[in-house]
């Protein structure tokens with residue numbers, strides 16, 4: 001049988017495993033695949049997790065995280081990368097060092113600290129390291145409401161607060177662009193995100209999707225941005241298209257488990 005040798009963009013996710021398959025590495029790889037981007041991974045930790053919550057977290061040794069990143073980048077090469085749940089200070093330092101040394105470009109940092117169910121997903125001392133070592137190397141960071149509060153020091157209840165937080169985070173943390181996500185907001189702001197890149201302050205609005213099944217929205221959005229960057233799109237286009245992708249995935253979210261089910265990626269197949 002003849003094989004087709006296909007050249008394809010490659011993206012890397014450096015993140016945690018979600019046993020329930022709704023967030024983390026599992027949803028990142030799925031998102032890459034639905035963008036026709038080859039997905040590679042460096043696993044930072046293993047969570048025992050389902051639609052009801054996170055029950056246990058086991059960290060990978062930082063040397064194992066470093067080895068995975070090097071194995072991928074030195075052989076296959078990546079056009080874009082994202083970070084998700086990095087868990088502790090040692091892993092964040094290791095990742096920041098590798099990103100610098102291997103000159104990984106197009107880095108999307110999803111500063112996973114607190115889930116929308118309120119579960120803390122990172123050690124307290126790791127937040128400072130994330131802020132000073134990794135975020136300055138990012139093309140874009142994508143904090144949710146609670147993460148934006150931690151990074152900006154502002155309490156966020158209104159659209160104006162989201163706009164102020166995006167500007168403060170951009171000024172203080174040295175990233176090229178910031179997207180403050182509104183999934184944790186109330187008062188009609190759930191589908192509303194705020195972008196700031198030092199020049200343009202933009203509001204990305206979509207319809208608010210009425211579903212309890214929102215597990216994995218943040219991971220899906222940052223993975224879709226990463227996939228779009230790997231495909232060669234500029235940052236603003238990558239964000240706009242990723243926002244459309246996550247909105248559709250929410251519309252097709254999966255009613256599985258007893259709690260918050262995951263967003264659904266199978267919409268192109270279901271619509272056939």
Ligand SMILES: Nc1ncnc2c1ncn2[C@@H]1O[C@H](COP(=O)(O)OP(=O)(O)O)[C@@H](O)[C@H]1O
Nearest residue numbers: 116144181182183184190191192208209217218
């Ligand atoms: N109910 C909803 N309707 C429409 N968009 C939503 C809804 N919930 C979340 N989103 C969108 O999903 C993306 C992820 O945001 P968010 O849920 O705040 O992130 P995280 O999962 O990190 O907490 C954002 O683009 C946000 O606007």
Ligand SMILES: Cc1ncc(COP(=O)(O)O)c(N)n1
Nearest residue numbers: 016023024085216217218219
């Ligand atoms: C392993 C892992 N990584 C990230 C998240 C955040 O998920 P969400 O996209 O719902 O904010 C999670 N719950 N588990």
